[in-house]
Amino acid sequence: MVLGQSEYFKRDLMTPSERLSAYHRGEPVDRLPCVPIVGNTAARVVGTKVSQFRGNGKLLAHAHIEAYRLFQYDIIRIFTDLYTQAEAMGATVHYPEDETAYLEKPALASHGELDQLQPADPYRDGNLPHHLEAMKIAVDKVGKEVTVTGALTCPFTNASFLVGAEQLVRLMLRNPEAVHRLCEISLETNLRYAKAIIDAGCTPSLTDAMSSCTVISPRQFQEFSYPYLKRLIDYIHSRGKSVTLHICGKTNRIWDRMVEAGADCISIDNDADLLEAKEKVGCQVRLMGNVKPSEVMLQGTGDDVRAAVLDCLSKAYDNPKGYIVASGCSLPTETPFRNIHAMLDTVRKVGYPVDPEKLERLSAG
């Protein structure tokens, strides 16, 4: 297999860990941190089928380590899909041979069966032990040079996989108590899994797709998602780890709550605007985002990627609490390698400190 190589001659001078900690301290860096959120594209890097990751921590680790080595991005995230904890609690996940898994059946047919639910044991249930193994291996092999994180699906979103998204949102209005119980038990699983992730030497990376204003209202976020999210983040902080929180879709009306919940960095989708985020919460939180994963990274050309990265940079490079160039969400599996290289190369070319005039010059072609 021939791997696409970075076209740009300039190589990184710092390791990702050196870069992130220097950037955090406000010291000079060689370039801004950059995280194309690589998911199952890692399978393509090592030439394996996506379904091979199931039950195979060694392969999952190998793929993510090699993807990191190929692209040289700044954070590794061990991830296959959003359903690992729900699966460990009884949800049925369908594994196509070579595509990202999806939810086939929620854990419960109806909320009447709520009493049957148990929080998952991360060392025993579903694929969680294999994911933990992958995290451990990755930390052992490259943990000195790069932050290794493990994907964790947050309480409200995980709850949606326990009874089904549509039933969950109906319950919010018809039986709020049931939603709270589902979130509580999801949180218990989350806390156990977060503990196991941190014990493995890794950092949880939080995703909360359903908490988006594309789905629920800011008021509903406050009532059903925020309290559990906050307790989860408090725990992670108590273990000395910082927290990156990704919520998909529209989020501008809950950014302040995401910050209040304790997020140190918020990762925003392309349905949200970086400039607006900088103005509203940039003094309190680091921003990450938001090159379009599908339209630009999957379907666009290298030039499209460069233009999109420069656009993001021009909006957020001077965010008071810092900025990480990233895709708006996990990259589709078939994202061309050249586009991932193009993202990193653009950030290298821009260099540091970011010069707005240079950005304009590069944007003009």
Added chain:
Amino acid sequence: MSELKAKLFQDLSDAVVDMDEEKTVETSHRVIDEGIDAYEAIEKGLAHGMDRVGELFDQEEYFIPEVLICSDAMYAGVEVLKPHLKGDEQGEKKKVVIGVIEGDTHDIGKNLVKIMLETSGFDVFDLGRDIPPQQFVDKAKEVGAHIIGLSTLMTTTMDGMREVVRILEETNLREQFKVIVGGGPISQSFADKIGADGYAANAADAVRLARKLVS
């Protein structure tokens, strides 16, 4: 319109907006008892309310939970009124076959589009989720659909959308159906690329698009 009739229609509309299922059912019974036309009550009462819900959704006053509960209230009223519809007065409704492409089970978006299309007078055939491309074509042929609506949230299933268009072309059926696409990873440029007839960014857009395509 008599005062009573106007009031009952307004009550139906309000009950939908207020997510009051009991009231839509009760008021619908009242409509029948008063000998008021069931079709008109759906159009000017329940569907009217759902239109307002759509506006509130557009304005980000209502979100998906509210829209679903409002639609529950609307459908509960429709159930009461339906047996009293006279066969010929609904006219020839435009038909839409809709579903989530194989490889994906996210269907809230699709369900919203279905609700909004039904409220706007389309006859919607909902295939559900995780549906193979061929099945869309088969169903569209079977019911004589005007539009095929394809939804997905996952990029892995985008090829399935392309496949639907390809099957239509291969079987010389492309001109018979309008194909519309939507969902998280979909964009106008993708719709253009696969040769779809249109892209809708949200449920309200989907209704506007569908209306435009069949007018």
